[in-house]
Amino acid sequence: SQQGEEDPQALSIQEGENATMNCSYKTSINNLQWYRQNSGRGLVHLILIRSNEREKHSGRLRVTLDTSKKSSSLLITASRAADTASYFCAGAGSYQLTFGKGTKLSVIP
Amino acid sequence: KAGVTQTPRYLIKTRGQQVTLSCSPISGHRSVSWYQQTPGQGLQFLFEYFSETQRNKGNFPGRFSGRQFSNSRSEMNVSTLELGDSALYLCASSLSPVQETQYFGPGTRLLVL
Numbered sequence: 001s002q003q004g005e006e007d008p009q010a011l012s013i014q015e016g017e018n019a020t021m022n023c024s025y026k027t028s029i030n031n032l033q034w035y036r037q038n039s040g041r042g043l044v045h046l047i048l049i050r051s052n053e054r055e056k057h058s059g060r061l062r063v064t065l066d067t068s069k070k071s072s073s074l075l076i077t078a079s080r081a082a083d084t085a086s087y088f089c090a091g092a093g094s095y096q097l098t099f100g101k102g103t104k105l106s107v108i109p
Numbered sequence: 110k111a112g113v114t115q116t117p118r119y120l121i122k123t124r125g126q127q128v129t130l131s132c133s134p135i136s137g138h139r140s141v142s143w144y145q146q147t148p149g150q151g152l153q154f155l156f157e158y159f160s161e162t163q164r165n166k167g168n169f170p171g172r173f174s175g176r177q178f179s180n181s182r183s184e185m186n187v188s189t190l191e192l193g194d195s196a197l198y199l200c201a202s203s204l205s206p207v208q209e210t211q212y213f214g215p216g217t218r219l220l221v222l
Contacts, residue, residue, distance in 0.1 A: 031208060033210065041215055042113075042213035048209075048210055096142070099144075102152075
């Protein structure tokens with residue numbers, strides 16, 4: 001079963017704009033992770049936020065976590081064409097990561 | 110360090126056959142997880158191994174099995190292949206059990222005809 005539901009399913013923006021993706025999850029988690037996948041390849045880890053954290057930054061990425069609403073958001077600032085990819089959130093329970101269905105981001109040069 | 114490697118990268122099989130996929134984790138990583146990715150179901154957890162023990166298994170039929178060797182390399186096997194088993198199979202490794210950052214391999218794309 002899917003843990004997270006990303007919103008929107010697809011997002012198209014111009015280079016230089018910010019992209020925001022949202023994720024909701026169903027059960028309790030130890031942490032929430034975001035991954036990127038380029039066109040059917042392996043996933044690349046972007047950022048991990050623990051359940052006792054509210055916000056985390058890494059370069060152009062900003063992640064928030066609201067455990068009361070069971071939701072997280074990923075903000076990519078000053079997007080680049082190379083950011084074009086699918087982005088997945090994944091809730092880490094005791095024994096597995098459960099992934100959402102992903103947001104497909106297209107950054108138009 | 111070398112990344113996670115998966116072999117083979119592409120595979121074509123026919124219904125009823127069986128297949129074995131291999132995963133070599135990053136050196137020093139003892140946890141290996143397997144995922145199936147399809148357009149319809151997305152990324153679904155198959156199983157996780159840590160120190161040669163299967164710690165958890167996802168909601169897949171018994172045709173899906175796996176194992177981990179003492180050098181942390183892992184294999185997964187699918188017997189009696191069905192058309193619906195066509196998917197990208199991803200392996201991920203981590204230092205400690207699955208809660209921490211997962212490092213993914215490039216995947217094995219399986220097509221069942």
